[in-house]
Amino acid sequence: MTRQEKGLLAAVVVLTISVLVLGGLIGYRGLQPARDNGETGADSTDEESRAAAIIGDDTISEQEWVEELKKRYGKNTLLEMLNRKAIALEAKSRGIQVTQQEIQERLKKQMEGYVSEEAYYEEMQNQFGLSRDDLIVEAMYRISLEKIAVLGISIDDKQVDRYIKEHLDEYNSLKQMDLAWITVDNKSEAEDILDRLESGGDFAELAHTYSTDEFTRDNGGSLGWTDESDPFLPDTVMETARTLNVGESAGPVEVPDGYVIVYVRDIRTENTESPQEIRQEVRRELALQQAGPLDDLEQSLRSKYGAQITTDFPSS
Template identity: 85%
Template sequence: MAAVVVLTISVLVLGGLIGYRGLQPARDNGETDADLKDEGSHAAAIIGDDTISEQKWVEELKKRYGKNMLLEMLNRKAIALEAKSQGIQVTQEEIQERLKKQMEGYVSEEAYYEEMQNQFGLSRDDLVLEVMYRISLEKIATLGIHIDDQQVNSYIREHPDEYNSHKQLDLAWITVDKQDEAEKILDRLDKGEDFAELARSYSTDQFSKDNGGSLGWTDEDDPFLPETVMKTARGINPGESAGPLKVPNGYAIVYVKDIRTEDTEPPQEIRQEVRQELALQQAGPLDELEKNLRSKYGARITADFPSS
């Protein structure tokens, strides 16, 4: 679920703001290297003739975000205690299934992990821990809530656009920097050259080029690919390519390898997702549950925080 990533990203974004704040000039109060020695603190950063002490850095962290971070840590402790009390466990299969869901729209598993690391500083271990926490929280929230088949069927009937059969396209593309480069590649395709080989040789998309430009099976309304690409792909037949198409990083040539239509009956995994979503709707706000569990286990903050 996207909510898992958003939860973690919110903390990391705050951390980024702290880092930005910490790199502002640090001596507008006349601080000197001698002051650092007097404080018994190591230098955390240096810019020009200015030095930011580790103590000042930590104080700024605590002042602005320390309480929120402590609450997040207490939440995790409280959820772990409640899960143990209720005999709730999270399996590796559940973790992998949730991660797989989060990876939808990425060209590969590696592309997903690289994006999370580059954009938000999240390692694989970080993502696994967040998924474990979220699943535990949801299981606790939905204890004792029963959703029957009739409720699931009703929900699916009320959301036909989401669960009716729809097309999926097996796509590949070649991206280049300039339009004339794309036109030259199109000419070579028209003369019978292999799309995959041209992608390996010329595509600028590092995630797909080694796989011959393959993007894999994507929904016909995939939100993660440029709309110009998807609109064009929907209008051509298997075995055809089209372009040049203007995309954010240059120009693209799209190739439709195959088209398939999904079954009209939602698979069991989809029905289980609907069941879980309906249960969560009945459970109420998860942040209230976190607050209640902190209280249940006697959580309290004893640290002092510098005044703003």
């Protein structure tokens, strides 16, 4: 698994937990006793029977919705809430603080694999319903938990050096290219299109007009971001692309079904961490390995601060 894949996997796990917590909180808040503000018992009954959703002639009441949320997520949500209380108490007692820089660095790692910061936040909002503030709160919690976990654990330079040497391929920079192509049936047609490009023709327009690839021609021939060693594109195409700079095109490149003109729209390097940042990250990972499961730490801190769940939950 690459560093990018590990970063994305960790983000998904964290965000999935967050979704359960946030979803459950809706139900939990609905279970709180009514405040003494002059409401009558009838008002409370009306609140419980009020429709939360309607479909056809049927309704789903607020109370039905709340009970379903409580049944599905209630206990996990309470445990997550207790975890956050326990970690906050332990961090305060230990003088542990989380800086804005640490939060931004954590979010930056979670953004690996996204074309931009805005694309990351938009995806988290659309797919998980999580705002920037939600992500910041989750990052702060995870950092605090990890800092508590690694207290008293020391990782020396030799351990860091050995780990980097054993996992060297994970820390090599990976070149990625934003590629587009035009596919045609014969070489002479490809050469004619190249002449048009050299005369100032627009690649996207030419792809739309002449490309035989029905999957890319309506999108200007775009293949999207690809690794420089992408195994799903012909070797001849990737070999040519690796010789090009941004904004350059080349061909004709022979492929099994005809000929290709390849165009490099942009280039980026995935791993932008400095050697110092890499060593810091390795040191953190090694310390966490020695610390043991974070779930166990959460459980022990709940016990330390006397956490109790004093409500019952409906059976599944």
